[in-house]
Amino acid sequence: MNATRGWTPPQAFWAYLEAARQRINERAPDADAFASELNMMLNRASDTIVRDFESAALRDYDLSWSQYRVLHCLWLAGPLEQREVVEVTGMSRALVSSTVKLLTRKQLVTSTCAAHDGRVRQLSLTEVGEETIGRAYRAQNAREVWWVDTLTPAERGILLILLRKLTRGKADS
Amino acid sequence: MNATRGWTPPQAFWAYLEAARQRINERAPDADAFASELNMMLNRASDTIVRDFESAALRDYDLSWSQYRVLHCLWLAGPLEQREVVEVTGMSRALVSSTVKLLTRKQLVTSTCAAHDGRVRQLSLTEVGEETIGRAYRAQNAREVWWVDTLTPAERGILLILLRKLTRGKADS
DNA sequence: GGTTTATAGTCAAGTTTTTGACTAATGATC
């Protein structure tokens, strides 16, 4: 169905998208078909890319997507409190908790009680953890570059701005 | 931390994104930090929105995201073969299989053997299924509209084009 | 200083999703 590398959504997907727009207008004329299409496209893009990351880059390092996310933010933002990892990654408290437990067992992360507050846990990378995420990131980045290279630099910039605006616009009013 | 409706990524996330760009340049100067940022943003947007859909719209109809996707495509593209559902939704064969089993148990979908090929299963919505997805879609669409409304119509158009280009560009060469 | 409230994290149970091995029907080849 598809090559080991190169990937494209099946023809059927594009045809479906096309058809959907029209069918929505018939079956739910009051709805905003365009908004639906945008969302389908957004989810599809994100899903596809993450799945590719997992199989093409992260698999070799035995990291799941959440494990990668946690390591990645510890790598880039230095030692962090666990609650900060929750905020930064957008993962749920419980998921971070269990992911950290796993990473600790794997000796990639250490978790100690914070001095200033008995509730919070301070997380850091071990040396092996540092090593691992460093190499995994490079593999991952190669994939990221591969994905993005069909867009011109200008287009990439615009895409980033629009995605930012999409999520940031939702002020809590 | 956040209101029941309105939502915004925590301050920490934006700060992190900012910091990440610089730190990547220090720690992996050969990497493309911009590609990483784009991907983080894409995943974050998609995740957040899907999570909102699940909790704000689909919960009331007792539908998981995959159940919704299957019903949705049957609704819009008429009766489909199971393998077509796989292509159209981008879900794995196994996941479609088990989701269909569930939807069948819930009496929302019927699955029969196709006449022309003993391997394939023909899926259709039951009357209740049709009813359910119709109502669920309206709830979902209201959310979709809410999300998208911070973008101008022109911006929405551009975003769609860029997302298309991002995934479609990956021809299997 | 005792009570209430909020925050950080954990845990167990359930659900969802992936993985890989399997069955069965079809198509291709000789």
Added chain:
DNA sequence: GATCATTAGTCAAAAACTTGACTATAAACC
């Protein structure tokens, strides 16, 4: 028309993730 390869689907085990209830510490208030 036997053999081999493909395709569609299923299944069971494992992994990933969510949910909601729970513990413990800290902060706020009186």
